Amino acid sequence: xxxxxxxxxxxxxxxxxxxxxxxxxxxxxxxxxxxxxxxxxxxxxxxxxxxxxxxxxxxxxxxxxxxxxxxxxxxxxxxxxxxxxxxxxxxxxxxxxxxxxxxxxxxxxxxxxxxxxxxxxxxxxxxxxxxxxxxxxxxxxxxxxxxxxxxxxxxxxxxxxxxxxxxxxxxxxxxxxxxxxxxxxxxxxxxxxxxxxxxxxxxxxxxxxxxxxxxxxxxxxxxxxxxxxxxxxxxxxxxxxxxxxxxxxxxx
Ligand code: 13P
Numbered sequence: 362x363x364x365x366x367x368x369x370x371x372x373x374x375x376x377x378x379x380x381x382x383x384x385x386x387x388x389x390x391x392x393x394x395x396x397x398x399x400x401x402x403x404x405x406x407x408x409x410x411x412x413x414x415x416x417x418x419x420x421x422x423x424x425x426x427x428x429x430x431x432x433x434x435x436x437x438x439x440x441x442x443x444x445x446x447x448x449x450x451x452x453x454x455x456x457x458x459x460x461x462x463x464x465x466x467x468x469x470x471x472x473x474x475x476x477x478x479x480x481x482x483x484x485x486x487x488x489x490x491x492x493x494x495x496x497x498x499x500x501x502x503x504x505x506x507x508x509x510x511x512x513x514x515x516x517x518x519x520x521x522x523x524x525x526x527x528x529x530x531x532x533x534x535x536x537x538x539x540x541x542x543x544x545x546x547x548x549x550x551x552x553x554x555x556x557x558x559x560x561x562x563x564x565x566x567x568x569x570x571x572x573x574x575x576x577x578x579x580x581x582x583x584x585x586x587x588x589x590x591x592x593x594x595x596x597x598x599x600x601x602x603x604x605x606x607x608x609x610x611x612x613x
Contacts (some may be wrong), residue, residue: 369592372599388602416452427455433476471514496533534574578607
């Protein structure tokens with residue numbers, strides 16, 4: 362954790378979740394009600410198909426809903442794409458950009474991720490910008506260089522009306538049950554914090570840094586204890602309320 366930063370536990374449902382899954386969100390929302398008010402922010406990024414219903418369900422609670430991608434333009438001839446204005450129209454407040462699955466599956470480059478992040482921030486959304494090295498990059502000792510290039514290339518110069526959040530997700534730790542050592546996460550997050558402070562000065566000290574990659578209730582407390590880890594970006598374990606809330610307990 363970073364003193365003075367309110368942690369964020371964010372879920373990423375990826376390409377999972379039908380209407381029948383909204384019941385899980387309802388349980389998560391109820392856990393965030395006044396009275397149970399957690400010491401951290403909660404967000405779940407659902408597929409576009411559930412965005413409006415999920416946001417409606419979460420309205421008037423401190424539980425937030427986000428999307429998993431956006432286009433850099435506000436409207437136009439971009440078949441199949443979704444703009445930040447459409448996301449806001451659904452009632453959602455956050456967008457994940459540059460997830461490694463999009464960088465890999467859709468060949469998204471840093472410059473494209475930057476465009477998406479700028480669009481999200483200009484619209485007043487929280488932009489969760491994902492970075493992380495592959496297994497071969499880690500093995501060849503390139504991790505910090507990769508993180509620097511991704512940060513330089515895909516993080517906007519200013520948060521505009523929104524909030525920049527940076528998520529460190531080593532690609533080899535996603536969905537594999539593997540996590541880096543505490544020392545490796547600490548090295549990456551301290552490096553990211555220093556980069557942000559070099560670039561943004563004092564403001565860089567309050568940018569939330571999330572760790573993602575096989576976060577589970579069983580390892581959440583240990584991860585949360587690492588300096589400059591201000592929350593988690595959770596994939597598989599965010600699909601079930603019992604697991605997601607189990608992770609949230611580490612932040613109480
Ligand atoms: P898992 O938690 O399933 O490893 O996924 C992490 C992730 O990619 C979140 O964006």
